[in-house]
Structure formats: C-alpha cells, structure tokens
Amino acid sequence: MRQSIALREELFEALDAEARPLQISRRVFLQLTAAGALASLLPGCQVFQAILDAIRNRRVRKDISTLSASDPDLVTFKSAIAMMKALPSGNTRNWLSQANIHANFCPHGNWLFLPWHRAYLYRFEEICRELTGSTTFALPYWNWTKNPQIPAVFFDTTSPLYDSARAAGPSSTISTSFTGQPVIDGIMAQGNFLLFGSGSISASAGQRTPSSYGPLEGNPHNAVHGFVGGDMGAVSLSPRDPIFWTHHNMIERIWVDWNMKRGNPNTNDSAWTQRRFTEFYDRAGNPVSFTVSEMALYPLLTYKYDDLP
Ligand code: C2O
Secondary structure, rough: HHHHHHHHHHHHHHHHHHOOOHHHOHHHHHHHOOOOOOOOOOOOOOHHHHHHHHHHHEEOOEHHHHHHOHHHHHHHHHHHHHHHHHHHOOOOOOHHHHHHHHHOOOOOOOHHHHHHHHHHHHHHHHHHHHHOOOOOOOOOOOOOOOOOOOOOHHHHOOOOOOOOOOOOOOOOOOHHHOOOHHHHHHHHHOOOOOHHHHOOOOOOOOOOOOOOOOOHHHHHHHHHHHOOOHHHHHOOOOOHHHHHHHHHHHHHHHHHHHHOOOOOOOOOOOHHHHHHHEEEEEEOOOOEEEHHHHHHHHHHEEEEEEOOO
C-alpha cells in the first residue's frame, strides 16, 4: 500500500510535468485508469508502475530521412505494408480496408481532424507491429519543413513504399509558403486550440460536419496532399500512398510539439473530449471504441518524437 502511494505521487509528478496541456487532470486520469481505458495500452501488473514504465519507455518516432536502408523501423514499415497488401480483401487489416476507413469516416475542416488522424496512425502502427512481430517499431515521419522534397525511399520502384500515381517527382520541391519554418512558427504561436485545431462542431453533429480549417490543417496539411498528388491528392483515397502515413505523422508531431513542448492546452469542451470513434480496428483486426480524451494519452504513454524533449 505504502509503495502504491509513493508510485502514485511519482506518477502525479510525471503527469503534472507532461500531461497538463493534454487536459488530462488527475481526476480524469484516475477515471480512465479505473474504467480500464488504459488496459489496451499497457501490459498488466501494478497499474501505477505500468503507467510510469510506459511514460519512460515510449518508443521513438523518427525522421525518415535519418534512417539508413537497414534501419529496423524502415525495414518494418516496408514489410508491414507488403503484408497488409497480401491479406485477403475482406480482412480489416488489409491495405485497402485500412484506406477505406479514411474514405468512409475521416473528419476534415473541424476539430475532430487532429484526434481522428492521431487514432488512425496509432492503430495502423499497432497493426504494423503485430503483423511483423517488431515490438519496437515506431512509425517514421516526413519532416517537410526540413526536407521539402519527397524522401528518396518513396521512389524506389521495387519497394512497397512506391506509388506510381504521384504527380510530384523526386526533385519536385514544395514551396516554403506552405511548409517553411515561418509557417510553422505562425501555427505554433496560435495558443487557442479552437483556432489551432480547426473549428468546433456540436456533440450531436455528424463527425464529418464542416466547420472551418485551422492553420495546420488548412495550410501545410492540405498543401502537401495537393503537392504529392495522385492518391494523395484525393482526400478519400490518400492512405493508399504510403507517404500519407509519414505526412500525417508530421502533423501529429506538430500537435505534440504544440501541447507538450510549448505547453498549449487542448480544449476541455465535452463535445470534443467525449466524442467517440468506433470505426477503427486493433492490432488483431477487431473493432475498437474509444473517446478523444482516451486518445490524448497516446503521446504520453506510447510514443514520442526523436527531436522533441
Ligand atoms: Cu484525412 Cu491528410 O487526410
């Protein structure tokens, strides 16, 4: 008991340091713990210890341009895609089935844009880990601010990362007016989630109800889709191009930076935090259901970025 109290205090210190901007108060965190919402993210054993271990041992999502050809994350990313393409078409983890989740459910132009794509990436990453057996795998990201050309690995025609439909070629360069550092600085300076994260919709509105585009979704996000073109140029089918996953991982990295490095809070409006998604599948391919507030825990408990503290 005494040990559990000490662990609990240590955990609250870690939460105070890291989780406050995620709008995870101690009370909400304990409710999630009690509700078993963390069970799918954490191995069994003593719950406070498991949470602390998870915070300390998050896997690292890395800049794809820094990975050598034999890097385990790059090798796993490629073989996971090949395995998903080889699954029967009705399988929920099949490559096109995964892309169809986007075609049928993705919210754009409202404040569900960020959490929905966070969940989509997290579930995809879990499936990659399960299919390949690589438990250390973390999804790489394409940092288009540093590297305004599509990384060369996507142009190897023998690789699962290749997509012949793209409009952009290996030397096409996206304009700094979309992805340059001043653009990112402007986005980071927007401290209000309701302006940063695209416009609000009510709890009862359908999740694809249009509201307005925040600067992150409206500028670099949309511009990179258009720049790459082909599958990426059409909202519904864009995840058929493997670039999609590394592009959205950069969007996620910017959100994590905004929250956790710069300390900007998400909204605590229940129309956002209590929104539930039921269209995703877990690592075994079974349907899952969770709320936006549970998803706020993903970057605290399951992954971090190579260049963020
Ligand atoms: Cu739902 Cu970048 O797309």
